[in-house]
Amino acid sequence: MGLVTSVRDYINRMLQDISGMKVLILDPETVSNVSIVYSQSELLQKEVFLVEMIDSISASNESMSHLKAVYLVRPTSENVQKLRYQLANPRFGEYHLFFSNLLKDTQIHILADSDEHEVVQQVQEFYADFVAGDPYHFTLNMASNHLYMLPAVVDPSGLQRYSDRVVDGIAAVFLALKRRPVIRYQRTSDTAKRIAQETAKLMYQQESGLFDFRRTESSPLLLVIDRRDDPVTPLLNQWTYQAMVHELIGLQDNKVDLRAIGSLPKDQQVEVVLSSEQDAFFKSNMYENFGDIGMNIKRMVDDFQQVAKSNQNIQTVEDMARFVDNYPEYKKMQGNVSKHVTLVTEMSKLVEARKLMLVSQTEQDLACNGGQGAAYEAVTDLLNNESVSDIDRLRLVMLYALRYEKENPVQLMQLFNKLASRSPKYKQGLVQFLLKQAGVEKRTGDLFGNRDLLNIARNMARGLKGVENVYTQHQPLLFQTMESITRGRLRDVDYPFVGDHFQQGRPQEVVIFMVGGTTYEESRCVALQNSTNSGIRFILGGTAVLNSKRFLMDLEEAQRISRSGSHMV
């Protein structure tokens, strides 16, 4: 069962037993959880005629006692306080409270205390505490994502909150799947270790009754890893549809905000929805590369034009009748075609303006092939090129630095200097900070395929064979990790078990949680892996969904804090 289905089931169950006109009250996080899997028209079918945020409910005094209130909120102390006030001055006839994660007894006590008018009919925990964008990919949309890069001493309470939120999210995923996993973590990451241990404590000690599910023959696996083990993937430019949209424009909760581009005519749609559940064209094209998408869109436009032409050619009464019958579908098709055409057009414009074909070729070479000298030449040329934007220059130098960290330090220094002189907004030392965080000493996995003999051989073979598409030759480190798990060869040294957990044989379900965020390239990798029927189902999750802009933002924020911290004595 996919994650999208799980959240939908929760919402369906929540609404089905409550009859009459309802108002659904959400908080800023659950609104994302719900909006991404449930549509407004489906809510209307379930007689939910008003959706409000928990903040704005208190603002009005209008009594709507003919409505029943259904709350779906996170069990935070702020929400409980707001509920206290709202229960003491109830506006609605009945109150049904659903919390998206575990409630503490004290919180229940507080709520019971404020329910003087006894309007609360039920209090339940429905664990829909994650954003399920695709069936095998979830995110927690966390705001202060950069905290994982900092040592605990810098902001202990912040890191504790961060870790708590992650543990809550992971727990909700496993409760929704009704499984209790064996837990492993990446040894080199303190944050991953902490999260793995706290999750184990929650699942096996604190709430062991709740998590005591029917055992299957092999326990599922939870693997907690750190983004910094693969800093290359978020820095690369993407060429497959979903990843590309996120990289160039930005995809938030499966919505694209075209206002960010600012070059659209007035009557164009401002925001569009890209959801594999609702859009058949997107579902079949989300993992295809840009060239193939272009062809498929052209085909779609041709089909649509044929339909449009036949609609204009109305001669008999039958034609008229048929036109009116098919009008809603025609309108829907028209909307869909125009949405995809707009997106692809805008992305083509951006590719052209930023010379991304040129830049991306070098990026892919840096990520996949060898040759330090040639790489240095290529990067220098692009740094000198006027039409390359600042962020692309920064990315190129970072990729070079990550790969050739130890080779030819003189040339590396020259690149740093050139970057600083070319890009006025460049924060000094950001590349060095990245190396400190994710340099070759910090990484566990064989990111560039040059540590392990087997990987070196594989790379050489691939180089000889040639690649189908230069722009999509990179494979994220996650692919190797998944392969190791499939073969049962994930090294204990690198990825130890928590406590005395142990796994016999191969797991059949694996949840990989990446602290620091995932990318759509990685979710594509997981989806393709799942479709190979290897007998193992992978689910990927992270604290956020990154593109290069977001990753760099997190880096900058972490650098700023660590700098200001080091100045404090």
Add this chain to the structure above:
Amino acid sequence: MATRNRTLLFRKYRNSLRSVRAPMTDSKSGVGPVIEMASSSLLHPKRSYAPVSTEDPGSSRGGAVTVGLPPDWVDVSEEISVNIQRARTKMAELGKAHAKALMPTFGDGKEDQHQIESLTQEITFLLRKSEKQLQKLSAAGPSEDSNVRKNVQRSLATDLQFLSMELRKKQSTYLKRLRLQKEDGGDLEMNLNGSSSRADDDDFDDILFSEHQMSKIKKSEAISVEREKEIQQVVESVNELAQIMKDLSALVIDQGTIVDRIDYNIQNVASTVEDGLKQLQKAERTQRNGGMVMCASVLVILCFIMIVLLILKEIFL
């Protein structure tokens, strides 16, 4: 998927705290008879419509807040949903009548036709009436109540549109099948006539030959008249459907678009309702200042003056 019910624990705490608060609740007992909403749903199509019951809820609720009377527009929406339900049952009947009419019978089939026509008319009437009432649900003012009204309107509009489309589909399949049948039957008759005329041609004179011709012509005339009537029907129903769809399309949500997203609706509710209010005010102003209103009033005044003059003329002459 796992869930956990905390209601028991909650009730336990609430009851224990209630005994602490007991002296307060006695003073706040029931505020007179209050109508409690029935448990069956208001607008759910599958459940039957049950009347509201009058009960004294003093025993179940110890406080001052009780379920009050819903606002007036809820009655309108209830009426619409009842009509929609009625239309739905009639559509089922219509389906059966269609099937019966299509079965080969020896009788004239006029009775079936009549029934089908009357059912179709009733359904169309119900749909039109519901659609007109739907417009009444529109509200002005950026209140939460207006959002609820708008959403109720949208939900009913979707149901109406779905029913209209279904009616159209049923009609068109029925007509298609009917035409096929008639053609087959007509062909059969034509063939019979043709073969008999060929056989008789050699035997009989021109008089009889022309008789056959006349009968053939009469038959084809009858068929074309019927054809015309059918086409007329189709045109009418297409027209009506187009009208309904045009009116409803403003209300119905396009699935899969941004308008169908819950988060989008929450953000935009405040701004669109304000915009709508401004538009309405502007429209009102332009209409008041409009030249049309001026012309109309001037004309009316002139008419009155003319009538007065006429009367005066009659009196003094």
